Amino acid sequence: MSARDFKLKPNLLCIVPPYPLTSVPLGPAALLGYLKANGCHDFDFLDLRLWVPYSFAPTHQQVGAFGETFVLDVPELPLVLQMLRNFDEGGPLIGPPTELFERYCAERVINSVYLHSYLTSLDRFFERVFSQMKDLRFIGFSCWTTNYLATMLAAAHLKRRKSPPFIVVGGPQVTESAHSAQLGLASGLFDAVALSDGEETLLSLYEAFCQGNGEVTTFVPGTMQRDPETNGFRVTDRKPLRMKELPLPSFEEMSIMSYGRPYDDPKYNNLRILPFQLSRGCTDKCSFCSEWVFWRTYRVGPVERSVEQLKELKSHYKADGIWFADSLLNGKMSRLIEFSEAAIKQKLDVLWGGYMRADMSPDVASLVFESGCRNVFLGIESMSDETLEMMRKRRKEANNIEALRNFLQTGMVVQAGLIAGFPGDTRHRFLHTARVLQEMQQQFANLSVNTEPFAVMPGQPIFQDLERYGLHPQRWAQDYLDIAPKYGSITGEIYCTVDGPNQGIDRLGEFRIGRSLAEAEIGLNYGRKEPLAPFRFNLDYLYGDCALGTLKSSAAMTYGAILTKEEQEELEQGHLLSTVQGQSSIPLLEHPVFADLVARIEAAHLVRPRATTPGIYANNYEGSLSESAALTLSPFVIARVLEARSVLLVVNFISGRLRVLPVSSAWLVELLSVAPRFLDQIRERARAESPPLDDEAWMKTLDELREEGFVVVNDHRRDRPPAPFRRRTSLQVIQPSR
Known part of the structure; x- marks a missing residue:
């Protein structure tokens, strides 16, 4: 039996780098949970970020060499157009650097040698990954601003196949940036774009795909698709899902323990934090934010149901921490209070954190702390009443200070978010904000500050009303657009930069002041390179x-x-x-x-370590050992015997987790490194040892390795093959006009 016997399913959800690898991803887990709840068990999940060094946004910058404010619509448009041109011409997808490539990098203070090396190696990585998945039929990519170019590159590799898979792309970037979605569709790299909530849209697309024998010949609600009649783009609306319609997210297809590095305190090294949502959307409508635009409406779920789902996460996945991915946990204060009281009453007993606005009384702060809240991100943004009003924050300086104090006095770790360079803000106001927060940091060691430069994005309310804020947009230079002129009807409308009040050197200076409030670089750093280089360990x-x-x-x-x-x-x-x-x-x-x-x-x-060929196979989590589960080592595990100490070191080199075993366990680790094994096969091998090994001892070791993520479930189909997907009769589609 080889790993090839347990290849990934032909239908796949996938995330490609670069994008922060901070936790197990909630989006794909929510999609998988919804698919399964509707009878569809046809999908696997592959997070390619795990295989490569961390990087945030190596292909673009928010701040230019001379303080320019770059618009985050298609921020690396010249790189995208060059890749599309290469794809159309049938040449290498990443070619040699051009004069325009060098100019693009110089304008953004990006090392052109590094960026070209990064793109070339990423291109090689995708080639080697997808060469192991020759039977792909349907793939869904999750897309953010930072991995848009990489998603296009991955799709280009797949679309060059003789029988390419159907590709749907969803997520914030293609929902908020219509130009990003249109470029993907016009180039033929995307077959459909899922907008906003993706659960029902993905299921409907897959149903239409199955009914169309590998083609989607209808307009599916919740998507943008190419209209064959007009050769334009058609957006078909779908009503947002209610929270009570969403089943428990499924993390079973994910290598849970490969996310995150160990804590300095060993007792937290196996802390298992999973994401969850109590609500979707936001009650506020801040002018700079696109969260509430993406989710469209604010929706909360029944508290009792949410608590029961969290209990199930704790029981099945042994979660001892929850990060709530809600846009605003205290968007409805009565609901946060109700949840906190229920968590205490029902002894939920998990640590948790999330995003909140600066609205908190001492009593409620104490309550949420008692319920397990230990970490909060507060969107303070400014300590100027005038600036807060322009931001439409519905908060004042006094509210911000009061909320910060009430949170901090409980002992919670609080991170305050600031925006540097907001149009209409001033140096004087920003310096005042910095002084207030610095004084609070001197009082509270549990306060940190995360500063982000103001950015213009197409999902923001401010984007639709730039003139009101004194912002003047500039489109991309024509020679950049001429890289791939066939897409000119789309790219000619895309903004490259804006200028106006509090931009340029003021924005850059405020950003530097804000960064000085952090002891270390915390948060999203758009200039950050990978922490690993190829020249030295x-x-x-x-x-x-x-x-x-x-x-x-x-x-x-x-x-x-x-x-x-x-x-x-x-x-x-x-x-x-x-x-x-x-x-x-x-x-x-x-x-x-x-x-x-x-x-x-x-x-x-x-x-042994792997240098060139990633081990791509099902890499699943299961709550306990099962006779029907095929087990193998995680692709991120290496092991070495130290003869002098008579120990075996087993290491996950992605998370840094270590397990020290006796040398007598080497046979088990080596066996699982060769190919997936069922328990009866492992048992047979143990009994062939001389003398035969005791089942209880090696099974205890195996179960511990599984629980810590060193051993993963490669497949569990032998005794319980998945039932065929039964298509629903209620599929809602719109036929193209003939």
Whole structure:
């Protein structure tokens, strides 16, 4: 039995990098839960962010070289157009850098050598990933601003197939930016775009796909699609789902324990935090925010039902922490109070946090703390009444200060959000805001500040009324648009920058002041590169004199190895030699100086590192050991025996989690690294040992490895194959006119 026997299903939900890998993703989990609740078990999930080093937005910037305010509509439009041109011409999707590429990078203070290397390696990564999934029929991508170009690149790889899959893309970027959706549809890379809530839309699209024998020949509500009659675009509306219509999100297709790195305090190393929503939408309508536009209406679910669902998350997935992804947890204060009281009364006993506005009394703050709330993000934005009024915040400075104090005095960790460069704000007002928050930080060690530069995005109310705020938009230069002129009817309408009050040097200065309030860079940093480079190992202490070494491979993947003290010293000697020889810019894994050492390091591992070919297979979570489940090592696990200490180190090199086992467990780890195994096969192997191994001991070790995410469920189809999807008769579609 090989891993090929347990390949992913032909229908897939997928996220591609770059986008922050802060927690298990709620969006795909909500989609999977809804599909299953409606009888559809046809989908797997693949989060390709796990395989590559973290980066936020390497392809664009919000602030230009001279303080420009770039519009986040299609912020890396020249890169998108060059890739589309390459796709249309049948050449390499990422070609050599051009003069326009160099100019684009210079305008945004992006290192062009780094960016081209990043895109080239990402292109190579997608090629190697999708080469392992030749039977894909239907794929849904989740898309944000930061991974829009990468989503287009991944789709281009798939659409070059002789029999390409049906591709639907959903998420904030394509919902809020009509131009992004239209470019994907016009280029043929997207077959449909799901707008806003995606659950019912995805199910309806898949039903239409099945009924059409692999084609969607109808207009499905909740989508933007290409109209074959007019060659234009058609948006078909769908009523938002009510919260009580949403089933429990399904995280079973996800490698839960591969998300997040360990805490400094060992007792929190296995803290399992899952996302959840008590509501969708927002009661506020701030002029700079697109959250309430994306969700369209504010909806809350029944408290009793929400508490029961949270109990199920805790029971099935052993969640001991919840991050509420609601746009505004205290949008309806009575509902937050009701939830907190129910959580206390029913002994929910989980830690939680979420986003709130600056509206909190001392009594309610104490109540939510007692119910488990330990972390809150407050959208303060400003301490100027005039600026807050322009933002339509419905708050004043006094409200902000009072709410902050009431939260902080409970002991909760509070992060206050600021906006630098809001049009109409002034240096004087922003300096006042900074002083107020700095004084509060001196009183409360549990207060941090996250500052984001003001950005213009198409989903904002302000975008529809730029003139009112004194903002003057500028379109992209014509030579950029001429990269792919066939899309000119779309791209000619896209804004590149805005200028106006409090932009330029004022916005840049306020952003720097706001950043100075943070001890470290907290939040979204659009200029952040990957923490790993291909030239040198990043070292983290593991055990004894061993360290976990990680770097970026030429295929964009995170490469991890367990390194002894002697190997670390030998690596340093190699770096000195390569510097003397003028070869320090050659990737370490391809460097002749390190070739022998790398080969010896890899050979010393029981489970070897991967440099070029990602292990793409089902990587699921199951709450307990099952006779019908095929088990295998997570693709992010490496292992090495330390003979001197008679121990086996098993490491998830993505999360950094470590398990130290006796050498006697090496047979089990090695067995699961070769191919997926059912329990009876593992049992048979254990009994073949001399002397035969006791079932209780190795099963205890196996269950612990599964619970900690080192071992995952690859498949559980042998004894209970999924029932065929029964299409509903209530499918609502609109036939194109003939």
